[in-house]
Amino acid sequence: MAGRISPATNLLRKSRLFALPSSLAPPPPAPTSIFCSESDSATLPYPTKATIETPLSSLVRGDWGLKRPLPAKSTTNSSSNPLVRINRLDTYEHITDFHPANDHALTLQKYQELSLPVSSTVHNSLTLSGSRHTSVFESSNDNITITEDQSSGKKLRYRFKGPWLAGMTEVEFQRYLKKVRKQKPEFLQRLREVITENKALQARRRLMDEGKVLEDSDIPKEMSDAEFETALLALRADPTSLGPEINRFLDLATPPKVPDRRIHLHNWIGGPSDVASPQYARDGPPRTHPSAGISYLRTKSHIDNHPVAGPQRDPRPVQARVLRARGRGRGGSAKSIVGVAGFVTDDIGPSASREFDRQNGSLQFDPDLPGGSKWWVKVDRAMVDANGKVILRVDGATSSAKALYGVKEATKALPSFVTSRASFSRLDENS
Known part of the structure; x- marks a missing residue:
């Protein structure tokens, strides 16, 4: 049978480029009568095209396995870790239409550094607080088709042939x-x-x-x-x-x-x-798998091992960026919004809220603070809703965890190159 395949067919079958999945439809706009200004360059809630990466030996030559090399001005000269997504392999002008894909790729890398599993919304569909962790890969909630034994609890699913x-x-x-x-x-x-x-x-x-x-x-x-x-x-x-x-x-x-x-x-x-979750009956079935492919861990049954102090109960603190502080008085916002690991969340634990109000610069926007206000947190729970958006629940990092890793106060002036990604600073031994 292999001898009947033409060389061109055999080349296409072994080509990694033709093995790329098809593009997903972009998220539809929210049904509202209010005028909303949207940016064409804004990061989408979820990626619609696959990300392409090339080895360093091929990157120096601009070789990405495509029809023609990509210019270094838009790849290696503009990013230390260039990643691209292809819109069209060949256009009428004989060029390859591509865009950088560092936004979603780096966000995925940041999330995986948290070593956090994705929780299901079976027990509580409205919020992550106060609910027990249940992995989305459990057999009782990860069914695609109806099981034969309808009397058992293994009949919940998230995918249906018919529409919502x-x-x-x-x-x-x-x-x-x-x-x-x-x-x-x-x-x-x-x-x-x-x-x-x-x-x-x-x-x-x-x-x-x-x-x-x-x-x-x-x-x-x-x-x-x-x-x-x-x-x-x-x-x-x-x-x-x-x-x-x-x-x-x-x-x-x-x-x-x-x-x-x-x-x-x-x-x-x-x-x-x-349905595998009450939220899917209220907001519709999920667009992807409930994990969205961001993590394949099932539990948090692991601990961080400090090189000196040994195993630790609390995870390593992560630095978050304050996007909107909770205001006081009439007209102030009731919740604080922070960005951590590339995601935006307003689900903050009670202990974190008390600590958040005590920090300087957290109640008012300070344009003179380089990089904005920072805040050290620990991520307790993660969930993917029916619309494909990642929801995080964060809480304030404990004092022992921050002291163990030598974390300085987050609200102090930091260099401009510090981002919302977790960064740790060691205290001087003489201080």
């Missing part, structure tokens, strides 16, 4: 209805099988209640068209029975929960929920 109806517009819903109407014969055949099974089950129970011996001839295996039409009318009049069958046939994602004030009404029911 609550997040569709009217035009998308009408387009989906046209597609669904073509499956009407298959659905009627499925309903006939379900009604026949229920009728046979009722006959079997009736014979058992009467104490008769079960025989195959006494159990109906087929039904006439008239009986099927009568049973179909009964199903249409009962949304609680027809809804689960429609949901199971189309494999629709779990809809949002009906408010309690409408429970007494006779509404449509989509069947039992098998």
